[in-house]
Each structure stands twice: as structure tokens, then as C-alpha cells.
Amino acid sequence: MDRTTKQRIPNGASNSLRAIPSTDRVLAHPAVTALNPALPQSLITMAVREELDAIRHALLQGELQGEIEAPTLAEVAMRAATRALDLLAPSLKPVINATGVIIHTNLGRAPLSQSALVAITEAAGYSNLEYNLAEGARGSRYSHAAAILRRVTGCEDAIVVNNNAAALVLALSTFAAGREAILSRGQSVEIGGGFRIPEIMQTSGVRLSEVGTTNRTYVKDYAEAITSDTSIIMRVHASNFRITGFTATPTLAELAALAHEHNLLMIDDIGSGALLDTTHYGLSPEPMVQSSIEVGADLVLFSGDKLLGGPQCGIIAGKSALIARLKKHPLTRALRVDKITLAALEATLLHYLKGEAACEIPVWRMIAMSEDALQAKATLWASQLASKGVACATQKGRSTIGGGSLPGETLPTWLVAITHNDQTPEQAVGQLASQLRHNLIPIIARVDNGTLLLDPRTVLEGQESVLLEAVARIATANS
Numbered sequence: 001m002d003r004t005t006k007q008r009i010p011n012g013a014s015n016s017l018r019a020i021p022s023t024d025r026v027l028a029h030p031a032v033t034a035l036n037p038a039l040p041q042s043l044i045t046m047a048v049r050e051e052l053d054a055i056r057h058a059l060l061q062g063e064l065q066g067e068i069e070a071p072t073l074a075e076v077a078m079r080a081a082t083r084a085l086d087l088l089a090p091s092l093k094p095v096i097n098a099t100g101v102i103i104h105t106n107l108g109r110a111p112l113s114q115s116a117l118v119a120i121t122e123a124a125g126y127s128n129l130e131y132n133l134a135e136g137a138r139g140s141r142y143s144h145a146a147a148i149l150r151r152v153t154g155c156e157d158a159i160v161v162n163n164n165a166a167a168l169v170l171a172l173s174t175f176a177a178g179r180e181a182i183l184s185r186g187q188s189v190e191i192g193g194g195f196r197i198p199e200i201m202q203t204s205g206v207r208l209s210e211v212g213t214t215n216r217t218y219v220k221d222y223a224e225a226i227t228s229d230t231s232i233i234m235r236v237h238a239s240n241f242r243i244t245g246f247t248a249t250p251t252l253a254e255l256a257a258l259a260h261e262h263n264l265l266m267i268d269d270i271g272s273g274a275l276l277d278t279t280h281y282g283l284s285p286e287p288m289v290q291s292s293i294e295v296g297a298d299l300v301l302f303s304g305d306k307l308l309g310g311p312q313c314g315i316i317a318g319k320s321a322l323i324a325r326l327k328k329h330p331l332t333r334a335l336r337v338d339k340i341t342l343a344a345l346e347a348t349l350l351h352y353l354k355g356e357a358a359c360e361i362p363v364w365r366m367i368a369m370s371e372d373a374l375q376a377k378a379t380l381w382a383s384q385l386a387s388k389g390v391a392c393a394t395q396k397g398r399s400t401i402g403g404g405s406l407p408g409e410t411l412p413t414w415l416v417a418i419t420h421n422d423q424t425p426e427q428a429v430g431q432l433a434s435q436l437r438h439n440l441i442p443i444i445a446r447v448d449n450g451t452l453l454l455d456p457r458t459v460l461e462g463q464e465s466v467l468l469e470a471v472a473r474i475a476t477a478n479s
């Protein structure tokens with residue numbers, strides 16, 4: 001765009017405000033009229049008005065900073081046309097995750113399995129969500145996932161709510177409102193996004209009784225803190241950080257024994273909810289739902305969209321008498337999950353029951369990918385990109401689990417590095433990353449030390465050709 005055609009008015013926004021073209025002139029511009037058969041006139045007019053408002057707002061803001069610039073008619077028309085097209089595009093859209101972070105919270109955590117996608121589509125119409133088909137009468141939405149959770153985790157019963165934060169609020173409100181919960185200082189944590197365990201307890205009307213120190217807490221610390229007001233002992237998994245060195249924490253078995261000796265409940269928030277053993281994949285141990293239940297937790301709380309690999313939800317699994325009380329709490333209605341979530345969760349859990357989780361659930365398939373397979377894929381990508389004129393090379397790197405699971409742990413991978421001959425590589429790489437994000441299907445890459453890196457581990461199979469085509473098109477257009 002020709003910058004010299006812009007009017008630069010240094011003193012006062014009023015002149016530049018007057019220089020803004022009228023709605024009618026923008027509507028008559030060819031860049032805008034060209035939209036006409038495809039988009040309804042009402043939508044085009046809406047976009048033009050919004051764009052002019054945005055420009056007016058920007059100019060008035062600019063006045064305060066002493067920088068005033070009125071865009072030309074052509075510029076306004078182009079921006080209004082882009083805005084009109086954007087109005088039709090959903091804000092939430094699929095992206096290609098080439099970062100190598102498997103459970104990327106900003107990118108929607110776990111991608112779902114093929115069966116889960118089919119289940120979602122099938123449940124989207126009418127379903128037996130709350131209908132008992134055998135009796136032809138009202139049923140319970142909580143019956144659906146509970147049956148399979150019993151078989152997969154060994155729990156007596158389970159209830160599914162919106163997310164693990166909701167599971168915590170519900171469990172605390174039901175069993176400890178107006179009473180005390182004992183928690184180790186080392187577990188009084190912030191999970192992310194301002195979600196802090198002590199604040200959740202307060203919101204749920206629970207008095208937090210903190211025991212021990214950040215690095216060392218013993219069973220006797222818990223025992224000494226028990227009063228007639230205590231109702232639960234909580235354990236919260238330190239999902240997103242590690243305390244190492246001079247540390248001590250009682251085992252869940254010891255805590256559960258203490259809780260039961262005093263008629264208290266043992267509630268275990270394990271966070272990720274692994275149903276497979278992470279140590280089989282070269283990773284540190286992550287608490288498993290089955291073992292928490294076996295060892296004696298009365299209720300185990302976990303997310304559906306972390307290592308479980310399913311939809312966003314929170315699962316409370318444990319003793320049936322306690323689950324029955326949770327179902328009766330008024331909050332349950334406010335935290336209830338929809339049919340889409342339940343359908344995706346059941347389909348995901350079915351993979352575990354069938355022993356095919358590691359090959360059918362994307363999160364586990366990504367974790368299980370061998371270094372050799374990743375090297376082969378990176379090599380193939382690099383040769384395809386090179387054949388289209390993109391300067392690139394493969395290099396060893398690390399993928400991460402993410403999603404507040406297994407902090408600091410990485411898996412060996414092979415990356416495709418897009419290299420640049422440009423004199424200002426940092427800027428060029430930043431620009432390339434930005435152009436990839438603006439692709440029709442946005443591509444999120446990793447930028448490290450002035451190099452743009454693509455990790456094949458987290459790119460879904462169906463997205464590979466789109467990724468390679470876009471990277472080739474964008475990278476060669478720049479050079």
C-alpha cells in the first residue's frame with residue numbers, strides 16, 4: 001500500500017476524523033461491491049460500519065499519543081471487505097499443532113479419537129441421554145459413562161461434570177462445606193489460569209487446615225491436625241511442578257488408613273487421570289486412577305482431556321454411597337455435562353476397555369511414537385519441502401507432554417528446521433510464524449533461537465499435506 005497517500009495531521013484528530021471516507025463511499029468501492037453476490041448486503045453494511053467505528057476509535061486513541069493517520073478510501077474498503085468475510089468465519093477453528101506439545105492447553109488439550117468423533121456426531125441428534133430404554137421411562141445421564149468407568153478403573157461408581165475444577169468444587173461443597181479439610185503445604189498449589197486450591201476451598205465453604213512444610217510433610221502432621229471439625233484429608237497431585245531433593249510425603253495408603261481410622265474421607269485429586277502407565281513410555285510415573293482407588297482413596301478426581309485423551313470434563317470416581325450424595329447436591333445440576341461430552345468420553349474409555357488405547361487415542365499414539373518413526377517422518381517432510389524450494393534441514397529435538405502433566409519431561413523427537421538466508425533471521429522467522437498462523441487452517445510452529453521448527457509428533461495424520469503445502473507456499477513466497 002502506498003504510504004505517501006495517507007494524510008498525516010499532527011495537531012488534533014478532528015481533521016483526520018473528517019478525512020475518514022463516508023459509509024456510502026466505502027460501500028460503493030469495488031473491493032466492497034465485489035462481495036455482493038456472495039454476502040448479504042446487511043452483513044456488508046455491518047462490516048463497513050464496524051470498520052469505520054474501529055478507525056474512528058483508533059484515531060481518537062492516536063490523538064492522545066500524538067500520532068494521527070487517516071487511512072485512504074482503498075485501505076478502508078479492503079479492511080471492511082476482510083472484516084465482512086471474517087464475520088462469516090467461526091471464531092473457534094481447527095489449527096495444526098506443530099509445536100510438539102502434546103496436551104497443549106491453549107490449543108484445546110487432547111485431540112479426540114476417530115471413534116469419539118463418530119460418537120459425537122451420532123449423539124448430536126436425539127439420544128437416550130436421560131431415557132431408560134428398557135423401561136420406557138426417565139433415566140439418568142450419569143448412568144452412561146459410569147458403567148464403563150467401573151470396568152476401566154475398578155471404582156464402585158462415578159459421576160462426570162464439566163472439568164476437574166468443577167469436580168473439586170462439587171466434592172468439597174458436598175463433603176466439607178462449613179468444615180475442615182487437611183492438606184499438605186506442599187500441595188497448596190496453583191494449577192494454572194489463576195486456579196488455586198486454597199481459593200477453591202474457600203469458595204466451597206471449606207476451612208483449609210494446612211500441615212507440614214513445602215518440602216516435607218509426615219503422617220503425624222496430618223494426625224495432629226485432625227479435630228472434631230475435620231471431614232476430609234485431601235491429596236492434590238503437583239501436576240505442573242516438581243519438588244525434588246530433601247522431600248517427604250506420606251503414601252496415599254498411609255493417608256487413607258489415617259482418614260478411615262478417624263471416619264474421615266480421603267479425597268485424591270490426581271489431575272491428569274492416567275489410565276495407562278507412563279513409565280512404559282520412558283516417562284516418570286504419573287498417578288493412575290486404578291491405583292488410587294485400589295490403595296483406598298474414597299474419591300478420585302481427574303480431568304477427561306489431559307492424559308485420559310478425551311473431551312473436557314471432570315470425573316469423580318469412588319465409593320457408590322458418596323457418588324449418590326454428589327448426585328443429590330444442587331450444584332451438580334449447574335456443573336452437568338452435555339450429551340456430546342458423554343458420547344466422546346464413553347468412546348474414549350472404550351479404547352481402554354478394548355486394550356487399544358495406545359494406538360487409537362491420539363495423545364497416547366503421540367506419546368508412543370518411536371524416535372525412528374519421527375526421524376523418518378521429519379526426513380520425508382524435509383525432502384518434500386526441499387523439492388519445492390524451501391531451505392530446511394532435520395535436527396534432533398524434544399517434544400513435551402504439556403497440559404500440566406509430567407512437568408519438565410520430554411520425549412526425543414526429530415524436527416524440521418526452516419532456515420533463512422535473510423539478513424535479519426529473527427524478524428524473518430517471526431514473520432514466517434505469523435504468516436503460518438494466518439493460514440486458512442492456522443499452523444502453530446515452534447520458534448527457537450531464530451529458527452522455525454516443526455515437530456511431526458503432534459501433527460494429526462489428516463493435516464500433514466495441508467501443512468506441507470502451506471509451509472512450501474508461504475516460505476517460498478518470502479524468499
Ligand SMILES: *Cc1c(COP(=O)(O)O)cnc(C)c1O
Pocket residue numbers: 163164165166191236237238239240269270271272302303304313314404
Ligand atoms: C489440571 C488439574 C486440575 C484442573 O483440571 P481441569 O480439568 O483443567 O479443570 C485440578 N487439579 C489438578 C491436580 C490438575 O492437574
